[in-house]
Amino acid sequence: MILTTGPASHDPARDIPELAPYARTTVRLHPRRGVPGARDSHIGGPLWWPAAEPWPSCGEHRDVNGRQLGPYPLVAVAQLTAADFPELRFPDGTDLVQVLWCTDWHDQPHPEGWGQACVLVWRRADDVAGPPGGRPDPGEDEDMVPRACVLHPERLTEYPWHEELPPGLAGRHEAWLEERGLYDDVSTIPGCKLGGSMRWGVTDLPGTMECGRCRAPLELFLQLDTYEYDMDADDRFRPLEERHLDPRSEAGRAAREPTGMTVGRGGHAGLYVCSANPRHPASLFTQ
Numbered sequence: 001m002i003l004t005t006g007p008a009s010h011d012p013a014r015d016i017p018e019l020a021p022y023a024r025t026t027v028r029l030h031p032r033r034g035v036p037g038a039r040d041s042h043i044g045g046p047l048w049w050p051a052a053e054p055w056p057s058c059g060e061h062r063d064v065n066g067r068q069l070g071p072y073p074l075v076a077v078a079q080l081t082a083a084d085f086p087e088l089r090f091p092d093g094t095d096l097v098q099v100l101w102c103t104d105w106h107d108q109p110h111p112e113g114w115g116q117a118c119v120l121v122w123r124r125a126d127d128v129a130g131p132p133g134g135r136p137d138p139g140e141d142e143d144m145v146p147r148a149c150v151l152h153p154e155r156l157t158e159y160p161w162h163e164e165l166p167p168g169l170a171g172r173h174e175a176w177l178e179e180r181g182l183y184d185d186v187s188t189i190p191g192c193k194l195g196g197s198m199r200w201g202v203t204d205l206p207g208t209m210e211c212g213r214c215r216a217p218l219e220l221f222l223q224l225d226t227y228e229y230d231m232d233a234d235d236r237f238r239p240l241e242e243r244h245l246d247p248r249s250e251a252g253r254a255a256r257e258p259t260g261m262t263v264g265r266g267g268h269a270g271l272y273v274c275s276a277n278p279r280h281p282a283s284l285f286t287q
Contacts, residue, residue, distance in 0.1 A: 003030040003152045003239040008186045012159060012176055018169055023157050026189055026196025027085060030228070030239065031149035031258045038132050039125060041084040043192060043224075043259055045148030047076050047098050048125055051133035056119055058102035073136035074100035074119060075145050078222060081125070084153065085194060088221075091279060094122040099222065099271065101284070103144035108283040109212035115269055115284035116144060120221075122279060146224075146259040158189045160197040163205040185236050190268065191228040192259070198223055198270035202287040209272070216276035218283065225268035228256050 005028060013020040029043070036042030049055070059071035080088065082095040090097065101116040108114060162174040177183050188199040198220055209218045229237040231247050245252040263269050264286040274280035 001032070001152050001241075003032075003154060003241055005154060005156055005189075006236040006238070006240060008236065010180065010182060010186055012173065012182075012186055016169070016172055016176060019159055019165075019173060022160055022165060022169075024160065024196045025087065026156055026158050027087065027194040028154045028156055028189060029192040029194065030152035030154060031192050032152065033147055033254055033258055034150035036148055036150050039081075041080045041151050043078045043149040043151065044076065044146035045079075046132065047079050047100075047135060048096060048123075048128050049098070049133045049135065050128050051130060053133065055133070055136055056100060056121075058104070058117055060102075060106060060117070061104060072102065072104075074102055076135055077101055077118075077146055077224070080194070084151070087195060089278060091122050091277075094124055096123050096125045097121065098123070101144070108285075109281035110206070110210070110218065110272070110283035110285075111212065112206040112208075113272075113283040113285050115264075115286040118271055118282050118284050120273065120278065120282055142260070143262040146261050149258050156189055158196050159187065161188050161200050161205065163200055164197060184230070190237055191223075191225045193223045195220060196223075198268070198285070198287070200287060202264075202267060206285070211274035211276065211280050212283065213280045214274060214276055216274050218272040219275045220270050221273040221278070221282065222271040223268055224259070224261065224263055224271070226257065226261060226263045226266045228258060231256075 031043045036045045038046040039048045056074045057071035061069035078099040080097050082090050098121040101118045106117040162170045188197045229235045242255050247256050267287045269286040271284050273282045
C-alpha cells in the first residue's frame with residue numbers, strides 16, 4: 001500500500017532563502033494495523049529476538065513506602081531494518097534495531113527529559129538463530145502498548161522547529177509561520193516518523209540537547225504520535241489515499257490512531273539518540 005502526504009501550500013525557503021540549508025529529510029512511517037513478520041520493520045508486534053537471550057525488564061519501581069516493585073518486562077515498541085531504512089546510522093556489524101520501553105514514566109539520561117524509559121537493541125539479524133523467543137505479556141497499561149502495525153514509509157522534506165535555528169533566523173521563521181498561519185502545514189511533520197525535527201509546542205526546547213554520557217548533540221531518531229493527522233478534512237497530512245474515510249468511522253479511527261497509544265496527554269514524543277554513538281542511553285521527550 002502506498003500512502004501519500006498532500007503537497008505543502010508554501011515553501012518558506014522561497015521567502016527566507018537562509019532556511020534552505022536547514023531542510024531535513026524525514027521518513028513518515030504511516031503505520032497501519034496489520035500482522036508484521038518477526039523479521040520485518042514494524043511498530044508493535046513481534047521482535048526478531050533470540051530465544052536464549054533474556055527479555056529486558058525495568059526494576060525502577062517503588063510503592064508508596066519505597067519498597068521495590070517488579071521488575072516488569074519492557075514493551076516492544078518498534079523494529080527497523082537497515083534494508084528498509086538506509087538513512088539510519090546503524091553501528092558497524094548491525095542491520096536491525098529494536099526499541100523497547102517501560103510503560104511507566106521516568107527521568108531520562110538527558111537531565112531535562114521525562115517519559116518512558118527506552119532501550120535500543122542493535123543487532124545483526126542473521127545472528128538470531130532458530131525460532132525467535134516469545135515476548136512476555138505487556139500487562140494492562142494499554143495506553144503505552146502499541147498495536148501491531150506494518151509500515152508504509154514515505155520520504156518528505158521538512159524544516160526544523162524554529163527553536164532549533166540560529167536566533168535571528170528562528171525569529172524570522174516563526175514570524176513567517178505566524179503571519180501565514182502555517183504552523184500546521186509547513187513546519188514539523190506529525191505522526192510516526194524517523195529523523196527530522198520534533199514540534200516543541202507544549203514545552204520549550206530544552207536549553208541543551210546533549211548526550212547524558214558524552215555530551216555530543218542529540219538527534220531525533222524516532223517520533224511516536226497519538227494521531228497521524230487532524231480531524232480537519234483539509235489537513236495536508238491526511239494521506240490522499242485515505243481522504244474518503246470518515247475519521248469517526250472504525251476504519252477512519254484506525255487510520256488516524258493506528259498504534260492505539262495515547263502518548264503523553266494525547267500528544268507526541270521524540271526518542272533522541274547520541275549523534276556520536278547511538279548505543280549511548282537514549283532520551284524520550286514527551287510533548
